Structure formats: C-alpha cells, structure tokens
Amino acid sequence: DAGVIQSPRHEVTEMGQEVTLRCKPISGHNSLFWYRQTMMRGLELLIYFNNNVPIDDSGMPEDRFSAKMPNASFSTLKIQPSEPRDSAVYFCASSFGVGQTGNTIYFGEGSWLTVV
C-alpha cells in the first residue's frame, strides 16, 4: 500500500511568495495531520482534520497559514505570504481515528521548505 504522499519534497522560494504543500493520506484513513518541524521548536502540530473537517487549528501560527481538506484523499497547507522564519520541514500524517481512540499515525516523507 502507498503511504502518505507529500509534494513537493523540496521547495525553495522567495520571501513573499505563496507556498502550497500537498498531501494524499493513506486510503481509508479518516484523520489527517499537518506538523511542522524545526530545530528550535521541534515537532509541532499545526492542524488536524477528522472526516475532512478541521478539528483543531490552534497550532496554526498565524493568518498567513491556511489548510484545507476538500475530500478524503487530498489536503493542502498554504502559506501566503511566506517568510524566512517559515523555513522548516512540513509533515503530513494520517491515521484511522484521532486522539485517544485513534490508531497509529503514519507520516509522509515531508516537504522541506526554504524561504529566502
């Protein structure tokens, strides 16, 4: 079975540009998570969806960040406008269920974003 698929794997963009990261969760999983990982802040949960509905977006840093999940097999994380401090690895992950009753979280390989 294919795992969580993310694109792009690497992106270098200029400050002020819009960045869109894409994710295809594992088929059958109904929960999707976006994480950001940096050396300074570690692995941070940005937002998660359950059955395509955003449940908790308290981790989204600011209004420049937005996430959508139009259907069960696709999600996007958008940064507009991007800033150098957004440089990080962005992981998408999926599971069946969420939180205490959910199952193992499977991570994609990450999107490595550099904003210059």
Add this chain to the structure above:
Amino acid sequence: GQQVMQIPQYQHVQEGEDFTTYCNSSTTLSNIQWYKQRPGGHPVFLIQLVKSGEVKKQKRLTFQFGEAKKNSSLHITATQTTDVGTYFCAADKLSFGAGTTVTVRA
C-alpha cells in the same frame, strides 16, 4: 493536547552501552506512542502502550508505561550505530515530546 516532556534532549552513547530515555506528563495519559526519526527521515511508529505498568520489548528496545500512566521510558541495550536518530514519545497520538536525539560513537 497533552504536554509531554522528554529527557534527556541529547544522548551520546558508546557503541555497546545501554541507555534510557524518559517521557513525562503532568496528567494521566490514555496511551503513549513511541516513534523513531532517522536523520533526514520522517517519524516512524515503534510501539504503543496502553495499560498501566505495561512493558513491551522489540529486540534490544524495552518500552515501559508507568503505573500511574504519567510517564514512560525507552531502554536500549547494547546500542548499535543503527540506533542513531531521534526518539519521540507522543501522548494520546497528538502531542509529541521534543525528542531525544541519540548519537553513537563506535
């Protein structure tokens, strides 16, 4: 989500030695999961603990869930270079600790 603290943040180990990393929470957890992330890779699930006092083993790795379900530990025996990476605990599958980054000297 639950907040979990991991110690130590870094662990530099001589090959062949044992070490333990700890995960602590101020509140009772329903479950705890452990993940490993190799350098340049993504977190990969290792194990889940659910029951109070539960102990699970995977070859040289021993995972334990505290009696009060507020802490957990990962003990690695006879460390090998393949153990290099960052080990994360996750509380209730949502809140990840800061991780323990392990390096091994041959």
